[in-house]
Amino acid sequence: MIETKKTEEVVILVGVELPQQDNFAMSMMELHSLAKTAGARVVDSYTQKRERYDSKTFIGSGKLADLRDRIEADEINTVIVNNRLTPRQNSNLEEALGIKVIDRMQLILDIFAMRARSHEGKLQVHLAQLKYMLPRLAGQGIMLSRQAGGIGSRGPGESQLELNRRSIRHQIYDIEQKLKAVEKNRGTVREKRLDSQFFKIGLIGYTNAGKSTLMNLLTDNSQYEADELFATLDATTKTIPLSGAFQATLTDTVGFIQDLPTELVAAFKSTLEESRHVDLLLHVIDASDPNHSEQEAVVLDLLKDLAMDQIPRLAIYNKMDQTDQLVATAFPNVRLSAKSSGSRQLLQRLIIDEIRHLFLPFSFKMAVQDQHKLYDLGKYVIFDKTPIEGEEFEVSGYIAEDNQWRLEKFYDKHA
Template sequence: MKERVIIAGVETPGNSENFLESMNELKNLTETVDGEVVGSVTQKREAVDRRTILGKGRLQDLATLVNSRDAELVIFNQELTARQNQSIADAVGARVIDRVQLILDIFAMRAKSKEGTLQVELAQLNYLLPRLVGKGVELSRLGGGIGTRGPGETQLETDRRHIRRRITSIKRELKAVSEHRERSRQKRLETPVFQVGLIGYTNAGKSTIMNLLTAADTFSEDQLFATLDPLTKQWRLPSGFQVTLTDTVGFIQDLPTQLIEAFQSTLEESRNMDLLLHVVDAAAPGRDQQEETVLQLLSDLEMDKIPLLTVYNKMDLLPEGSFVPTLFPNVCISALAKGAGAVLTEAIQKRLMEIMVPYEGYVSMSDVYVISRLKQETILLFNEFDEEKNSYQVKGFAPEKSQWLRRISHEMDR
């Protein structure tokens, strides 16, 4: 049975531009954890009330709505302090959580790998540590509804020293995992594998595109944060060029700082990409804001210098001729439509050739195995036997650090 929820938020001069989109997103986030939004309370103020976020009158309206709709939970769009949470809960007579706790709850649902689970637990403990005042009763009842998918009551005792010890322990475990990941990353960097990463706002369709290109069979439901743990698969372009394709966690506006810190090692996977596919839901009402959020996070993570191709997805949900792209270069597709894979692949190859270095040269008959390697490690566009030179003439595009640029060039100079 779904938990009955009322969402609440305050519009201030600082958040007025995207307030409606943010509240709608809060509703979608709530539905992602199987909550039923039965009401909404908003207020426009110069600043939030320091004690109860909402003003006295609107707080009373919220209490009345909770009672009349038999709501069990109130979720605030603003981050709440422990004191604010307690004051609001006392006033409305229902359990209260905030947007950050809700997102942490979704991540707890989605985490599957050991690293992902540890990262979520670390984020939850960092969130809860300063909010332990007055939480003893609530923390002893974890697991009973939205916002309660904590690491478990043994980790959430009100003894701060115990929680700090657990945080230290998790960081130690994550450091070991991170070091292993770094060794694996270095091995990949030493091999001539071109890396492509899927990034974008949550629910833009990254996992669907991953499946479209690689038949990876990843979870790709129409849900926020459907993918949490990064997945890397091999993908071969029609020319034979082999790359790795990595699907990552979706971004969201006001992504909790606890999560950015906790998922640093996961996000670092994307830092080493040679090309990023920025997947955008073309039909999203707040598309401009979503694009801005992703680009800002890329800048914050020092990933804004990586070559980008914007993939406008879900074009089938828009009236024909109504779409105007804002990011370039781009490709417009409907990932579920017939032929979308071919259109996207062609656009990716075109973008690859823009960021790669062209080469032209000859391969002797005694080195014919080189042609096979060129097909796998470069985009080989031309390959014909030249009887006059008794060699194969080759043309194509290679990654900037490719050994073949030097080798083919050397053959030309001989």
């Protein structure tokens, strides 16, 4: 069998900056990273300042003519627009330029399709793509016909996207029913985890901040990690040792990003809910990114939208080995490099300190010969290290309010 060489997708980025748009430069840099993550070779970026987006073609006629000339000169085969295009704008741009045009939302959906590994993740991506494409099925532009393939064509596939609206709606209904069954099972697992009364920690942060690296650091497990956007898509929960017999669960979820497609927010609700029921959030921040303050703001805004802004948070400024300038804006915080020696011990100590602040202090006396009875209790409390002298010693530490009943037998005996 003769193997055909895969043609590299050559793209040009297009953005329109509106008045009082503070994060435009960051957004364009991010679009470049997204395109590279999707496997494209970016040759240039075209930007324009306007009072408003052009209702027909998104950009002005002069810039459109310049863009057409550049496309012909450099054999560019895809245009990626740093915004959400209307179906009309998408169709008009493809007709005017003669090549495939996708927008930021379609690019993100495409990357999610690349990253989905679990059955649930693939269903969620499929659902999000179908909902995104449904209002665009009326047109028959280059992107919709899928003749070009490449970026923006992963996921549902050619034949599915060319079905009529009724068929697409049937697919959406079918996937939603399957997801309800998956979510029901996930809910049962989550309830068991909640009933266990173990302390629950969630990892959140902007995409590529280093969450998976920290997950591996704390759990000694191999979670996929890479210097790319959305390296982790499916939620993962593991157990981490912290102090003595005391353990906690740690959940890693998909990274946040500005302008996250609304279809994905809805489709991944159950995945994001894995971090909604935690006792502490570890907000991982890429300290080396010059836009980390803006990224922090995006995460905090999304947490508010998800009703998770009241959960206690510890900010972790990661990748400190790549920067010597940092103005921290989140508190309490810790600065480290997840790949440096000693980082695990430092992070464990800080997490324990945060847990102490959230727990309630306790103390009681018990006989030395009965200290073996503390083993089961140690799974739920953080003990203070108290020297043992004589036949009796004082036991002190910190325990969650919901677990205080576990102390009753010790208090009753020594009242």
